[in-house]
Amino acid sequence: MKALTEYILQFGSLNKQQIELIGKNVTEVKLEKNDYFSEAGKIPKQVGFVMEGVVRGCYYNNRGEEITRCFISENNLVVDYVNFEAGTASSEYLQACTDCKLIVFSKSGWEDLSHTIVEWDNIKNKMVQQCMFQKSRKGPVISQDATTRYLEFLTNHPSLTNRIPLVYIASYLGITQQSLSRIRKNIS
Template sequence: MDKLIDYFLQFGDLNRQQINLILKKATPITLKKHAYFSEAGKVPAFVGFVLEGVFRFCYYNNQGEEITHYFVDEGNFVVDNEKFESQIAAAEYVQAVTDCQLLAFSKKDWDDISNTIVGFEMIKAQVVKKCLSLAVERRSPLIAEDATTRYLSFLTNFPNLVNRIPLSYIASYLGITQQSLSRIRKGIR
């Protein structure tokens, strides 16, 4: 719980009463590996702060191939924010890659916090901005790089994930086959 409050305090001040309200609204959730936090075709029910574990954002392309396009690990929020805030069906899946522990907020509780705590909308805006900036920072360089450089960038951006998630997810994220990833990994050892 302290990690969540410390995260919010990066973006604004909260008094003890406000912190207690946030903690009261937070629901601890445990998800097993492969469970979905949010599914394509369904309205995202929660925004969550990851205490333990790794999530991936993925979708199926028009050939039916599963594409991983982002990872979220400890100390970060996991949500399809646009769909959650608008309460419309998501176009992608948010899946637990490992067993996960998080603090989740329903849409009602998230809105109650915003409506009760003066300035929380600004804190939320800063949280969203940080999440989006991190996503762009981690994804943008991948577009113009060769496969080896993309893998090295992955290692830089997600240093704690390489031994925690399946290579098939990493290969999908990098836009290469698992066999190509194996060759790259052998070549840089």
């Protein structure tokens, strides 16, 4: 809960009672590797905060290939917020790449905070903006060659390389796992 509190306080100030109220509106959830936090075709019903582990956002393209769009690691929100807020079915999956420990807000718990904490909507909006920015900005530039994309991945996500399966990294980079293995061999 301490990490969540520190995260929230980056976006605004809260008093002790408000922080306690937030604590009463969350539960701790463990996801095993490959479990889904939310799934395509279903309405997202929760907002998570990653305490331990890595979650990936992925979808299937029109050829049925699985595409990894982003990675969400410790001390970040994980949610398909547009569909969560609208109550509409998601088109992507949020899946644990590793065993994960999350602090989770239910939809009603998340909304209740708006009714009881005056500053919550401002704080929430800033957290969601950061979450959406992180999910959108880190995609590799497909016009770059694969080696450049991998080196950029290493720069942007230095702690992920040895924590998540190479198949997910290859998918994120838009290359095959064999190509990724060749690239890794050539640069080491």
